[in-house]
Amino acid sequence: MLVKGVCRALRKRVTASDVARRAGVSRSLVSAFLNSTPGITVSAENRAAITSAIRELGYTVNVQAQSIKTGRSNCIAVYGDVYNALFLQLVEGVQRASGPAGYHVLLYGQGRNMEGREGLTALYRQGRIDGVITLDFPEPLNPSWEEAVREWGIPYVTVEGIPASPEILSVETDYAASIRQALEFMEAEGWASPVYLNVLPSDRPQTRGDRQRLEAYESWMREKGRQPRVYPVPDEPWSRRRGWWREWLAAQKLPLGVLSNWSRGALHVYRAAHEQGLQIGRQLFVMSADDTERVSRHMIPAVPCIEIPYGEMGEAAFALLHQAMAGRGGTAGVASAGDGANVAAVASVGDGANVAGAAGAGNGASVAGATGASDGADATGAAGASEGASAAGVDGVRCAANGVHVERAANAAPKNAAAEIRRVVEARLFTGKE
The missing domain is CATH 3.40.50.2300 (Response regulator)
Structure with a gap:
């Protein structure tokens, strides 16, 4: 099959020599201008001519050549x-x-x-x-x-x-400092003894950051004379863990403050609360120690969180x-x-x-x-x-x-x-x- 069309010639790359010809100066003078070569003075008239030629021709420095040099x-x-x-x-x-x-x-x-x-x-x-x-x-x-x-x-x-x-x-x-910041905020809001959801990665061990968060929570609670309550839960899709979340929330004594190490844990609590007719902010206060999914601000109500910048x-x-x-x-x-x-x-x-x-x-x-x-x-x-x-x-x-x-x-x-x-x-x- 014969395909008819318009063939356009590829535009030739503009070189320093092209700039020199347009400006009416030597190639070496253009090079001296571009590189500010010590000892070579470029007059104001030639500078203006070279600058004008560069603008008219659309000249840019050859990055590959510059890289070699x-x-x-x-x-x-x-x-x-x-x-x-x-x-x-x-x-x-x-x-x-x-x-x-x-x-x-x-x-x-x-x-x-x-x-x-x-x-x-x-x-x-x-x-x-x-x-x-x-x-x-x-x-x-x-x-x-x-x-x-x-x-x-x-x-x-x-x-x-x-x-x-x-x-x-x-x-x-500083993950430890971020957890303390979250706990101080929750205490000021009237939720002084939150439980801690320790969401566990499914594809790797917990990192030092995860451990620092958990240790900071436990340390802060003991400093306040309160008993830490930690609930480990695998990081799995809602469809797979829905029953667990519903049962876990139903077993808790309300009102309840919840601090989740990962935002996904907080979102799962929101979904479980919605399905059970619980009101966030009154019966439940939920906070996240990160905002990985960037959805905290879009939830109703918004999820208070620690933003790792x-x-x-x-x-x-x-x-x-x-x-x-x-x-x-x-x-x-x-x-x-x-x-x-x-x-x-x-x-x-x-x-x-x-x-x-x-x-x-x-x-x-x-x-x-x-x-x-x-x-x-x-x-x-x-x-x-x-x-x-x-x-x-x-x-x-x-x-x-x-x-x-x-x-x-x-x-x-x-x-x-x-x-x-x-x-x-x-x-x-x-x-x-x-």
Whole structure:
């Protein structure tokens, strides 16, 4: 069968030579302009001509060529369980921080198999990524993976993992403190002796985070002179556990306060209460220690919960990773902020090249100017900075995010700036009344 159609020629990639011809200058002068080559002055007239040619032709820097020259891909890998809703929240935060800094994110998902990280090592050795962020269970990291990170010098940050080596950067939250926060809120609301639903994962052992939550509940209850009441229940679909939930709730003495370690437990209690005609808020008060499914605000009434801010943890992880990548030389720091945070000016430099500021900010963040540099980047309108420079008296990287605590290791500091090695991001309380 003959198919008729219109064949359009593929548009040829615009090169620096094309820019030179359009601007009426030499190829070497265009290169000097793009790279801010030391010792070569580009007149205002030629700068205007080159800038105009770039705009008219739609020229962009050849990233592959730039990568060969700089040894950087401006791409990072984010690794985790793609079936885990928390991982997607983490990726959102990483993208918010990395995008304004000029980095692309490679989603390296391994399904529910949390091994298979050899590919990450290969990608780094091939120069296809500049660093790695992983979302791990709150447990010790795989020793072979830690060894690979150290052996190849991979800039790396674990979110929630427990590194054995002090060289590994990490971001985590304080699960014990979050449970105490929930219990104090429940007590203030008049539910001083809640029972604890310990929802158990069906595909793995409980993690350190699960254990910290349970221990914090038991400790808090004993401190108050009350008897802890813990009900372990497998994490199974409602259709399979419906009878158990109905029987469990029917056996409880009302009124009853319930704190579930996972949001699914709280939702199952809501369903059982609805089927038995019980009123949430009067006969039952239900709270969750997380909001994995992001449905707490949409329930009627809303489910009070502790929100683990994986988005902010992603932002914090990228800030640490960028710091680690800066320590290798080449492009340096980025400013990143969480909601409402203010970030001061940051100097970002490569091998003598200048580029308009690499400053990243989250919702509501304000950034007070940044200078940056990346070898081979367009310098139009940018304030120049030589290698090792700092802006407005600010050295290295500064990241501000609501509720973020920072530990620093002076002996790991690149270019006289104290290097952050660990961040603890505080959980947030959602009262259900907002």
